Amino acid sequence: MELKNKVAIVTGGGTGIGKATSLALAKRGAIVAVNYSRSQTDAEETVQQIIAEGGQAIAIQADVSKDQEVRGMVHAVAEQLGTIDLLVNNASITRHIPMNDLEAVTDDIWDELIDVNVKGMFYSARAVSSYMKNNGGAIVNVGSIAGTTGLGSSLPYAVSKSAVHGLTKSLARALAPNIRVNCIAPGAVATRWWAGREEQMNRLAPRLLLQSISTPEDIASMICSTLEQEALTGQIITVDSGQTL
Ligand SMILES: NC(=O)c1ccc[n+]([C@@H]2O[C@H](COP(=O)([O-])OP(=O)(O)OC[C@H]3O[C@@H](n4cnc5c(N)ncnc54)[C@H](OP(=O)(O)O)[C@@H]3O)[C@@H](O)[C@H]2O)c1
Numbered sequence: 001m002e003l004k005n006k007v008a009i010v011t012g013g014g015t016g017i018g019k020a021t022s023l024a025l026a027k028r029g030a031i032v033a034v035n036y037s038r039s040q041t042d043a044e045e046t047v048q049q050i051i052a053e054g055g056q057a058i059a060i061q062a063d064v065s066k067d068q069e070v071r072g073m074v075h076a077v078a079e080q081l082g083t084i085d086l087l088v089n090n091a092s093i094t095r096h097i098p099m100n101d102l103e104a105v106t107d108d109i110w111d112e113l114i115d116v117n118v119k120g121m122f123y124s125a126r127a128v129s130s131y132m133k134n135n136g137g138a139i140v141n142v143g144s145i146a147g148t149t150g151l152g153s154s155l156p157y158a159v160s161k162s163a164v165h166g167l168t169k170s171l172a173r174a175l176a177p178n179i180r181v182n183c184i185a186p187g188a189v190a191t192r193w194w195a196g197r198e199e200q201m202n203r204l205a206p207r208l209l210l211q212s213i214s215t216p217e218d219i220a221s222m223i224c225s226t227l228e229q230e231a232l233t234g235q236i237i238t239v240d241s242g243q244t245l
Contacts, residue, residue: 008031020216022034024221029055031055040059073127083131084128094154105155145186
């Protein structure tokens with residue numbers, strides 16, 4: 001699928017991997033709705049950067065864990081930009097808890113992570129699917145190697161990303177043949193996700209087969225290729241500089 005003139009929503013599209021994806025999609029000629037929940041300035045700066053580079057974009061607020069907000073956002077984007085062809089389900093949160101500290105995992109933490117990371121991606125896919133049904137569309141969910149290794153910033157985060165991988169396969173079945181659904185599972189990526197833990201991230205680099213931490217642009221480029229690839233659905237694609245081999 002050519003991305004030129006396609007309308008894309010990128011959740012959490014104003015920071016980190018989401019921002020790099022918004023910019024990469026716009027470079028390929030897509031019209032981008034940059035979603036944010038709190039980071040309004042980042043989303044607006046991303047839109048300004050796209051417009052300055054000759055592209056088209058809007059910023060739009062919605063908390064992806066709230067179904068009504070997601071439906072409102074999707075409706076507003078379709079009204080303003082004509083339709084929706086592409087969705088990048090990138091928005092997620094985590095909590096840092098040692099893996100073996102099971103007592104620190106409260107119900108609130110479970111609920112928060114599952115609501116944003118899993119149900120948020122489901123709500124967004126469901127809301128865009130009615131617009132994609134007739135003309136076709138493509139969705140990429142951002143998973144994580146935490147979802148395949150079980151090891152991550154916390155147990156609920158790793159489990160939420162396993163659920164994202166499962167959601168990808170189930171949605172690929174549910175939405176075929178007109179809508180393709182795939183997942184990119186990054187290893188460590190240098191973003192604000194590691195804020196306050198930069199040293200831990202940098203210690204990882206020499207241990208990776210490719211000896212450098214992936215950039216947001218590396219992941220964004222894979223997300224764009226996956227959206228383009230017509231013969232791909234239900235796949236979890238690891239992009240981790242050899243971290244898990
Ligand atoms: N960096 C890594 O090492 C790494 C590794 C594997 C996977 N990932 C995944 O990559 C994705 C992007 O992370 P990142 O590294 O780019 O970090 P990031 O900059 O913190 O990105 C997270 C984005 O999610 C948005 N978000 C969070 N809760 C939201 C909500 N309820 N509604 C709407 N948006 C929400 C944030 O926007 P607001 O501030 O506006 O809420 C932010 O833009 C995530 O899915 C993460 O799990 C990252």
